[in-house]
Each structure stands twice: as C-alpha cells, then as structure tokens.
Amino acid sequence: MVVETSLGTAYAWVHPARRRRATLVLGHGAGRGSDTADLLGLAAALPAHGVEVVRVDQPWVVAGRRLAPAPATLDRAWLEVVGALPAARRLLLGGRSAGARVACRTGAGLRAAGTLALAFPLHRPGRPERSRAGELGLAVAPLLVVQGERDAFGRPDELRAALPAGAALAAVAGADHALRAGLPAEVVERVAVWARG
Numbered sequence: 534m535v536v537e538t539s540l541g542t543a544y545a546w547v548h549p550a551r552r553r554r555a556t557l558v559l560g561h562g563a564g565r566g567s568d569t570a571d572l573l574g575l576a577a578a579l580p581a582h583g584v585e586v587v588r589v590d591q592p593w594v595v596a597g598r599r600l601a602p603a604p605a606t607l608d609r610a611w612l613e614v615v616g617a618l619p620a621a622r623r624l625l626l627g628g629r630s631a632g633a634r635v636a637c638r639t640g641a642g643l644r645a646a647g648t649l650a651l652a653f654p655l656h657r658p659g660r661p662e663r664s665r666a667g668e669l670g671l672a673v674a675p676l677l678v679v680q681g682e683r684d685a686f687g688r689p690d691e692l693r694a695a696l697p698a699g700a701a702l703a704a705v706a707g708a709d710h711a712l713r714a715g716l717p718a719e720v721v722e723r724v725a726v727w728a729r730g
Contacts, residue, residue, distance in 0.1 A: 538613040540606065541592030545614060547585070548576040554583035555728050556621035557649065560611060560632025563601040566594040570715035571629055571651050571679075575724060582725040585621070589614050589632075601631060604638070611635050615643055625728055626673070630654050630686070630710065633678075634665065640673035648672040649724065651679045652710050655687025655695060666695035676700040677727045679720060681708030701727070 534545040545558075546567060557579060561567040567588035576586040592610050593602055601607065615626070626636040627649030640648050650672065656664050669676070678696065680689045682704050687695075689704040696702060703720050705712060716724070 534618075536614045536617045538592055538610050538617075540602075540610045540613075542595050543592050543610060543614045544590040544595055545618060546576070546588040546590070548580050548587070550580040550583050550585040552583050553585045553622070555623040555625055555646070555730065556585045556587060556618075557625040557627055557728055558587045558589060558615055558618065558636075559649075560589050560628030560635050561591065561594065562628075562630030562632055562652070564630075566590045569629060569712070571712040574715040574721060578721045579725055579728060582729060584625075584725065584728040587618060604634065607631065607635050608639050611639055612643065615639075623730065625649065627651065629712070634668050637668045637672040637676075641671065645673045646730065647674065647727070648676045649679070649727070650676065652681060652684060652712055653678050653687060653692065654710070655691055658685040661691065664695065669695055669700070670697050672697070672700075674699055675727065675730075677724065678702045679705060679712075679716065679724070681705045681710060681712055683708060684710045686710050 629651040633650035
C-alpha cells in the first residue's frame with residue numbers, strides 16, 4: 534500500500550489475518566527498511582494468531598536516503614501513515630530500534646492498545662549515561678521489549694532496570710542489536726500472546 538505523506542511517499546506492507554483480533558503496525562530502524570529478519574518473521578507468524586501485521590517503510594527509506602531524519606520528522610511521517618491505514622479494532626504499535634522509539638513516543642496520541650519494542654536503543658554504545666529510558670515511560674501499556682543479550686545499545690539487564698512498572702522483557706539468547714537471525718519461536722509465541730491481549 535502506497536501512502537502519500539507531507540514528507541514524501543511511504544509504503545505500508547499489509548499481512549492480513551483471517552480472523553483479525555488486532556493490528557500491529559511495525560516501524561523499522563535507522564539503518565534500513567522493514568525487511569529485517571525480526572520484522573519479516575513477525576509478519577509471517579502473527580496472522581495465524583489473529584494479528585494483522587503492517588510493516589511501514591518511512592519516506593526517507595523509500596526515497597533511498599541513507600540517514601534517518603530527526604525524531605520529530607520520523608514521528609510526523611509515522612503519524613500520517615498510521616492515520617491513513619484502515620481503522621483497526623485494536624491498534625498495537627511497535628518497531629525495531631528507532632522504530633521502537635517512534636512507537637513509544639506516538640502511541641498515546643494514536644490511542645494504541647499496547648507497544649512492542651524490538652532492540653530498543655536505550656543508549657548509544659559505550660554511552661550508558663545518555664539514557665533514553667524516558668521514551669519507554671511514554672509507551673502505551675502493555676509494553677513488551679524484546680532485546681538481544683549482546684545488544685550494545687542496551688543489554689536486557691539494563692533494560693529491566695529502566696522499564697516502567699508492569700512492562701515485560703523477553704531476552705534473545707546470543708543476539709546483538711541487529712537480531713540478524715530473527716526471533717526464536719518461543720519469543721514469537723510470547724509476542725503473539727502479548728498481541729492477543
């Protein structure tokens with residue numbers, strides 16, 4: 534699905550569920566579009582659980598740019614794309630890395646029913662003193678964070694200490710920030726249980 538925004542063309546890749554109980558809209562990270570193993574894996578698995586998945590490619594990716602714009606610009610494009618999607622009975626927002634940050638910041642305004650954060654970049658590598666924990670505090674509950682055990686942007690133990698009350702965390706054994714191998718079956722199942730609410 535092509536979505537025209539004030540910042541350019543975005544793509545929304547819809548993975549429908551036959552008996553849709555919720556719609557999970559997923560944003561990508563700052564390095565590339567929504568064709569990463571973790572996002573594709575969720576898009577392939579969750580529809581069987583009644584969860585429609587929509588992967589969003591932001592306008593800067595569609596335009597072929599290499600660098601992501603400022604957070605306010607990412608949020609603006611995201612709000613326009615999600616606003617253009619067909620109404621969902623139960624809207625869930627999520628994403629990986631920068632996309633997780635966008636979902637946390639915009640969920641309340643979009644009246645989301647929950648937030649999924651994959652590889653949340655709690656801080657830049659080697660800079661734990663510059664925490665982004667405040668953005669996790671903005672996320673609409675229930676919040677589920679999926680984090681690689683070797684993520685240089687924030688290991689699971691760091692995330693646990695930063696999570697708001699009631700949030701849950703799933704650690705991915707051996708994985709780094711990229712989650713290159715995708716998500717193990719047990720983590721996908723945990724996301725499915727979370728998404729079904």
